[in-house]
Amino acid sequence: MQGKLLSSDVHEKRPGTFAAIMRVYPFAKPAMPRIYLGMGAAMLAALVALAIPQVLRSLVDGPLKDGDSSEIWWPVGIVLILGVIEAIMIWFRRWFVLQPGTHIEARMRNGLYNQLQELPVNFHDRWPSGQLLSRAISDLNLIRRWFSFGLVLFVVNTITIVVGIVVLASINWILGVIFLVCSVPLVIYGYLFENKYSVVARRSQDQAGDLATTVEESVHGIRVLKAFGRGAHALRNFESQAELLRGTEIEKAKAIAGIWLWLLLVPDVTFALCLGGGVWLASVGQITPGGLVAFFATATVLRFPVESIGFLLSMTFDTRTAADRFFEVMDEKNTIVDPESPRTIEKPKGRLVFHDVHFRYADSPERFPDLVDGIDLELEPGETMALVGLTGSGKSTVTALATRLYDVTSGSITLDGVDIRELSLEELRSHVAMAFEDATLFSASVRDNVLLGRPESSDAELDEALDIAQADFARELPEGLDTKVGEEGMSLSGGQRQRLALARAVAAKPDVLVLDDPLSALDVDTEALVEAALRRVLASTTALIVAHRPSTVMLADRVALLEKGRITAVGRHSELLASSEHYRFVISSLEDEGDGPGYTPSPPTTPIPIVTSGVSRPSTEVGS
Template sequence: MITRLLSLSPPVRRRLAGLVGLLLAITATYVGQGVLIAQSLARIFSGRPVAAIIWPIAGIAVLQLVRSLALAVRESVALRASGGIKKELRRRLTAKLLLLGPSWAQQGRTGSTQTSLVDGVETVDAYVGRFLPQMVAALVGSVGVTAFLFLLDPIIGVVVLLCAVLMPVLPLVSKRVLRGRNAAWLRGYKGLYAENLDALQGMATLKAFNASGRRGAELAKLAEAFCRDSIRLMAVVVLYLGGVAFVIGLGTAVALGVGAMRLAAGELTVTELLLILMLTAECFRPLRELESAYHSSYNAVPSLTAIFEVLDAPARSEGAQVVTGSGVSFHDVTFSYRDRDKPALHHFTLDIAPGERVALVGRSGAGKTTVSALLLRFFDTTDGRISIDGTDICDLPLDVLRSLIAVVSQDTYLFHGTVRHNLTLAKPDATEAEIDAAIRAARADFVHDLPQGLATIVGERGLRLSGGERQRIAIARALLKDAPILVLDEATSSVDAANESGIQQALDALTGGRTTLMIAHRLSTVRDADHVIVMADGQIVEEGDHTSLLSRRGAYARLVAAQEGAAR
């Protein structure tokens, strides 16, 4: 994991090397300070005048100033180092998520995914900025100080070394206990985040059904369970930190005790004993800081593992062929959604000629929307193939495939931003003339009457606009894309009858000359289709034009009669 993280941003390696140098410089200031304090105490104990410790005290002050500057620089360099890796992680995650598409995103909950991919990236700060450089600095610094103690007295050097070896053993023992508790904490955190996000997004529904109190009680129980998991985790961490403090105290006490006996035996001087006392603590200090850094970044390990699982997730294969036509064919396509036994499409075959308008109708669950999802490769077929002008869509790069298709769906999604931003998603380099032409063709002239015109913020999901206004912006966006293939997925389902006529006119302008796949519940919108496909249980049960299907008095005629009866 460490090698892979560092490979994300090569300049980070230089910054980490600089961090290690700063940490070693900080350790050197502590060692130098310890030596000067020991010498000052030795001079005082020997009865020398105060003037004899002026220069050591001045040296201590200088070392403290240097250490303060090094600590300040360390924080800045650490943030830059971790920031470089976070930036690259976010870039790669965004690109990979767009490549994986909706089929991958639908395998989990939005809140859980957001926790892993947003909060998970933030754990890089502690892992890269603190733990990695401290790991190297602790090893080098502790070895250096222990070697100096060996030079002063080999016996005490061995004592300190044995206690120092116990420090890495503690994480191995605590890791077994922490693994399960940390996993439970992470699951609880992700679950609580997901449930709170779900409640926030569904607040209007909760209020409408007078269920906000019950939902609040459920969230309170989840929060209580998460609190228990947090306490269980912290209990182990506190015990671990207590163990670290015990080992450090034991090592210092044993080293001082052995040193005192050797002083009494005349084998050490007072100055050497004071040096041993000061430097023993400095031998353990880098290791103590390493343990602190390790536990502050412990959550980074599962979080980064989850991130790399996303980056390593197999993406759909892509070829390099490019097509320019717009004929669409489904060849004996079968598809089943994840965790569903019954296929959504079963041996589905359909040919749409260039420029033809084909309507898919049928009851909910018949498989209509699945057809468009497979065409866009949000999912891949279980069996069969889909082609555009004879080229299998699996042989097309995804960006090429989707550049050929414009979509207007029943659930129009507008991003929190301006009207212009939402329109130019289809064509970032669109000119003002092109934008105006798309707005006029989509009957979306209302945008000019908004408070700031095209610069008006539409709100999250476009909620500051009505359903009909959102739909017309979506149509304008599709017009601006000017793709040869058009998918209309229940494009008028969210608007009232008064607005339907205007939107239908906009759709007529949009479909002109384009290969169009219309998915509709409102059968009034498909009367002018060149071909109508009636679907049930993922299969075609009837096909023909509107007039011929009515005359057969079959499934289509029954759907029309049912809607006309409901309208009365």
């Protein structure tokens, strides 16, 4: 699946964890001053916490040893004040760091979204939306938490541990050395842990993405699964993927258990050694009882920073994986971009010309010919051209090239003499509007959906567009044209969606209209009505229409016949019927076979072949 493909690509050459995360820096830069201040506050809090044991030492070695209870109040007062300062510093740390963290997340999320909107369709063909979604939500969540929590604690706790060991050594250098030596295995294990953990973490994130994709498919493909009764089959598939994820998660838990073991074990052994050593040192007078108390109180303060290293490490590696996944998308080169100095078309007429246009997917094997293999085609202003060809001959690709959903591999397309790559995408797409066969509606009102390409249109223009597309039904929806449709709104039938998509293309009032089989889901009556209405629009608009049926072809002034990515004939419908055998093959229906050149519209001469054998008399009682 997608995820596996990606992860194998990524793991070949890995930069260091820190370098990988620091790629996020540009997004974090405005937030850094406050993060530094937060670190400062946290540092102060840690130092205050380390100072408390020192007060204890002087208390034990002073007033307590002397049994002077009147002297106790001062040290206790200091401990109290230090405690309050620690709390205030923690409050400061939170206050400094919290807001910038959320801003980093929001900035990255908007950045990712905008990059995804700009990346060409080609990219979206390859990436399932589940994988994109997990990047936009959970990965960025991780990064936010790391910046506002992980980073600060990591820096501060490391410094605290170093300072703490110095303090311990100052209390007694022998005990300090024991403590230092004992922390060596932790550092080593930390490094080993990275290797083990980050691979598993990446795998689990990818497998979760794959599982989400399967869930998505099982819901979107529910009709097929039901129609074939393949629910159990799909479940087995899902189960095996879920089992894989479970295995990975348990592996991950084992890695975490491993580091937990060391992080708990090592301090415990250290404490035991220090206990033995400390008491012995006290017995030979090398350390005061107060020193011993201070030593253990300080070591206890250090316990949390040491234990926190475990989850800070795993958090850091998770964040690194998240940053990697984020940049997999951000690094994707956008190939379809605005030119540096875009030209504009002052008075668009709508003359669309294809010059020797080739197109192939960058990743298609060499032995395959170009999908679009050298097309020359001229559409005069106001002309309607039908594009006819077999399934897979490249019709849809040609229409997608005209709005730069894909870019030509070689050759060029010009609009009123200007190469469309020299126009800004914004301008190009305001001149050229499309309706797709699989109509997409957004979660918005019918009105907003139809006026997508020209939101400033008047109600009259909206009505006109709806009329042309025969989308009257929209007015009868529960809340009329304000009814919400799309994923979050009412579900409409395929034919209804297609008519709204057509209305949308018409309402955009483009100079060039590109329609990819726009009437396929309509019934004959509706189709005829739409066609009649479309004729008026097409009279003044340049149009490129992908057509399967003769009735759609009839809308066109001329027809271009597409055969294996090449245009093999251009001409009027009747001319092509007369001259091109392939055209007759593509366009004429079952019963037209045998009608020779010069076919004229007349009632069929041969009756429709009807299979009559084995028909039992229909026995129907209709109505009640």
